[in-house]
Amino acid sequence: MEFSELLRVRRSVRRYQSTPLGEEQIAQVLAAVRTAPTAGNFQAYEIYVVRGPERMKALAAASFNHGWIAEAPAALVICTNAARCQYDNPGYWALQDASIAATLAHLAATNLGLASCWVGAFVPEKLAEVIAVEPGHVPMAILTLGLANEAPPESPRREVSEFAHPRE
């Protein structure tokens, strides 16, 4: 898909068909994540691939009022892994690395015709338990993945002139 088209059609989708995702689709999303730029190229992120109705229900239960997460056939949980970063203040860099990883996954999913939604509202301890998180991995976001069962309208945005601050 043309990049401008990708940006135009991307949405946060919160209704999913029950159709399962193929291995290849998830592999392609993860392959896109792998290309992410990261601070010092330390790649201070980890991705947990969550699938199966029971685990998806548990994922929904770990989030705040996001029962719809259980509708999705799969989700990624994007975590920071600050121990990978050799700079001072590694948590600061790891959060940026993980944010870029999640953004690329969201865009890659869109490019594959998949729907997704970035979810940041979760109970960290509950989520950690659901994904049996490894020591040092800190969940930053859930990214649901699946086929859309809704077509959300475009959300409003500020004009460029409202957030761009020219300094010449």
Ligand SMILES: Cc1cc2nc3c(=O)[nH]c(=O)nc-3n(C[C@H](O)[C@H](O)[C@H](O)COP(=O)(O)O)c2cc1C
């Ligand atoms: C950091 C971040 C956290 C978000 N957390 C949630 C969330 O917890 N629940 C949710 O339904 N959507 C969440 N979203 C999706 C936003 O609500 C959505 O991106 C925004 O409303 C704009 O809509 P659009 O993505 O369809 O353009 C989050 C998005 C980002 C980037």
